[in-house]
Amino acid sequence: MPLSSPRRAGLVDQVIEQLRDAVRRGEWALGERIPTEPELAATLGVGRNTVREAVRALAHNGLLEVRQGDGTYVRATSEVSGALRRLCGSRLREALQVRRALEVxxxxxxATERTDDDLAALARLLDERDRVWANGDEDAFARVDTEFHVAMVEAAHNNALLELYRGMAELVTSCVATTVRLEEKTPEPADHRNIVTAIAERDPERAARHAREFLDGLLTRHPAED
Structure with missing residues (x-):
């Protein structure tokens, strides 16, 4: 594990930063259990209380989840994602509403900012999306569908919007997996191809309308939870 022994000053803050970096780099995968408190303390050369405080802070931020009697798991890879997962939780409708606000x-x-490389990436991911669905791999479908939506946001060439959306990518993947499971079918491929066609033809209003109609359809089919 590529963690270095922290300096004496601000030990807790330093351990927080090193653990955060390890999560961001994928040293521990999403959903994976991280090393135990004694193991982290030995690796970092700090006391167990320091590690405990750092883990507690990252759990509060939503990056880690402490499961009593089981261990500590990676819950999100960024504070933005952790906050969204904490706020929306299992409430699918809230996740869809957040997606709608950003994706439209x-x-x-x-449609106005895309490049030819952006279009090529979107076309490739649409084909990959159809392929994994035909193979019946729902987990791969959720991952590729998320990659498609991230690529669409990248094509907007707005760094602030992209950072916000990347922060919620894990929530989008969970959202896609849930809708596929509940509806027992793939989201209509035409919806996505219509969006890409409008982007290719540089028609911003039509692109926004297709994106809005797709997500409004999901919202209609998944009313508010009791």
Whole structure:
């Protein structure tokens, strides 16, 4: 594990930063259990209380999840993702509403800002999306569908919007997996291809409309939880 022994000053803050970096780099995968408190303390050369405080802080931020009697697991790879997962939790409708707010504007911007490389990436991911669905691999489908939506936001070439969306990518993957499981079918491929066609033709209003209609359809089919 590429963690270095922290300096004496601000030990807790330093351990927090090193653990955060390890999560961001993928040293521990999403959903994976991290090393135990004694193991981390020995690796970092600090006391167990320091490690405990750092883990507690990262759990509060949503990056880690402490399961009593089981261990500590990676819950998210960024504070933005952790906050969104904590706020939305298992409430699918809230996650869809957040997606709608960002994706409709991303589609609109992509239609005016996209490059030929952006279009090629979107086309490739659409084909990959159809392939993994045909193979019946729902986990791969959720991952590729998320990659498609991230690529659409990248095509908008708005760094602030992209950072926000990347922060919620894990929530999007969970959202896609849930809708596929509940609806027992793939989201309509035409919806996504219509969005890409409008982006390719540089028609921002049509791109935004198709993105909005797709997500409105999901919201209609998944009313508010009791």
């Amino acid at each position: 504007e991303a589609a609109r911007l992509a």
